[in-house]
Amino acid sequence: GQQVMQIPQYQHVQEGEDFTTYCNSSTTLSNIQWYKQRPGGHPVFLIQLVKSGEVKKQKRLTFQFGEAKKNSSLHITATQTTDVGTYFCAGYSNTGNQFYFGTGTSLTVIP
Amino acid sequence: ETGVTQSPTHLIKTRGQQVTLRCSSQSGHNTVSWYQQALGQGPQFIFQYYREEENGRGNFPPRFSGLQFPNYSSELNVNALELDDSALYLCASSVDRNSPLHFGNGTRLTVT
Numbered sequence: 001g002q003q004v005m006q007i008p009q010y011q012h013v014q015e016g017e018d019f020t021t022y023c024n025s026s027t028t029l030s031n032i033q034w035y036k037q038r039p040g041g042h043p044v045f046l047i048q049l050v051k052s053g054e055v056k057k058q059k060r061l062t063f064q065f066g067e068a069k070k071n072s073s074l075h076i077t078a079t080q081t082t083d084v085g086t087y088f089c090a091g092y093s094n095t096g097n098q099f100y101f102g103t104g105t106s107l108t109v110i111p
Numbered sequence: 112e113t114g115v116t117q118s119p120t121h122l123i124k125t126r127g128q129q130v131t132l133r134c135s136s137q138s139g140h141n142t143v144s145w146y147q148q149a150l151g152q153g154p155q156f157i158f159q160y161y162r163e164e165e166n167g168r169g170n171f172p173p174r175f176s177g178l179q180f181p182n183y184s185s186e187l188n189v190n191a192l193e194l195d196d197s198a199l200y201l202c203a204s205s206v207d208r209n210s211p212l213h214f215g216n217g218t219r220l221t222v223t
């Protein structure tokens with residue numbers, strides 16, 4: 001069945017280092033959305049990408065949607081302690097009315 | 112602008128019982144979706160409602176059912192509860208089917 005995998009599952013970085021999480025879907029997605037979930041909280045929307053090859057930036061965060069619309073990445077430059085949380089990619093499959101969340105990457109930032 | 116609200120916050124039920132969770136969508140949103148999030152995992156799509164009709168369903172058994180009301184609020188019903196149903200249940204509303212999701216704080220369900 002449809003799967004959306006993210007790697008790595010966990011990442012520990014020193015404050016100021018960069019961080020990247022990769023998202024891979026087994027099938028084409030109509031769009032990709034990224035969410036951040038703090039411990040004990042609920043997912044909070046970060047950004048949506050729709051077009052093949054699209055790249056968007058939000059301050060220190062850079063998001064990319066792959067050409068085949070099956071993969072995506074989130075890159076954080078110079079991490080800060082406020083970046084701590086789990087980052088999820090998510091999107092609608094073109095093959096059915098289902099919305100899939102990725103497995104998530106948990107980011108720990110060491111001050 | 113009122114955000115997404117869910118009730119109750121916490122719930123403890125016994126195996127075999129039935130439960131109803133409630134969600135009020137954000138103002139201006141006509142789409143509601145429900146997710147199950149087990150500890151340490153990503154949210155799993157249960158189903159989505161658009162203008163009172165089910166508009167998509169994940170791989171959950173029929174004992175998971177839902178409703179959306181004319182004011183776009185929603186209910187999630189789970190019959191014959193099993194221990195594995197213990198999880199955080201998240202409701203999210205959106206402007207339409209493909210739009211970003213706005214989540215409530217969730218209902219923590221424990222089945223004993």
